[in-house]
Amino acid sequence: MIATQSAPPSPATPADGAPLLPALTRWASGATRIQLAAGVVLVLGDGSAAAYAPGVGALPGARLIPGTDGTPMRDPAGLLTARRAQSDWLLDVTLQRLRERTSAGRPLAAHAPIRLRLAEAAVRLVEADGLVVGLGAGEGWGYAHQCVTDADHLLIELHGGSSVLAGSPGHLALFSSLIGLAAGGGI
Numbered sequence: 001m002i003a004t005q006s007a008p009p010s011p012a013t014p015a016d017g018a019p020l021l022p023a024l025t026r027w028a029s030g031a032t033r034i035q036l037a038a039g040v041v042l043v044l045g046d047g048s049a050a051a052y053a054p055g056v057g058a059l060p061g062a063r064l065i066p067g068t069d070g071t072p073m074r075d076p077a078g079l080l081t082a083r084r085a086q087s088d089w090l091l092d093v094t095l096q097r098l099r100e101r102t103s104a105g106r107p108l109a110a111h112a113p114i115r116l117r118l119a120e121a122a123v124r125l126v127e128a129d130g131l132v133v134g135l136g137a138g139e140g141w142g143y144a145h146q147c148v149t150d151a152d153h154l155l156i157e158l159h160g161g162s163s164v165l166a167g168s169p170g171h172l173a174l175f176s177s178l179i180g181l182a183a184g185g186g187i
Contacts, residue, residue, distance in 0.1 A: 023082035035070030124151035142184030
């Protein structure tokens, strides 16, 4: 009798249903190469992204590459909204994960230090929302993107070690952070 060995289950939370790529595609309004900053282009689309040399970040369907040949970014609020949708999703999947995992006989989400970190992430997202209302084109978007990035990093930390795996919620959040860094003038 031959013993069969099945693959161990992946520790990563699947990123199924993550809104980042669909939201970026809507924001781009058909453009496949968007200039986020001087020297940084966001390439959208499975076929087009695979044809370029590795850049600073990549997902199936999107890649950040060095370059100057992208369509100028026209809607900074829309880009922040796309990143914000991803952060809301990350908050939901992280909270679900924290409710399922336990420590000392209680769900992780019930522990005060964890709840404090979740609240801190939520406050950073609300802060970004408040900034969108008062900002015009080309002014102060770097801080708004930093608020979303800070929230994402808190949530990645809470999500746990699996958040660093390719295709995980953390991988998507890190890619979103790179977009925010470029669009906010940090690259």
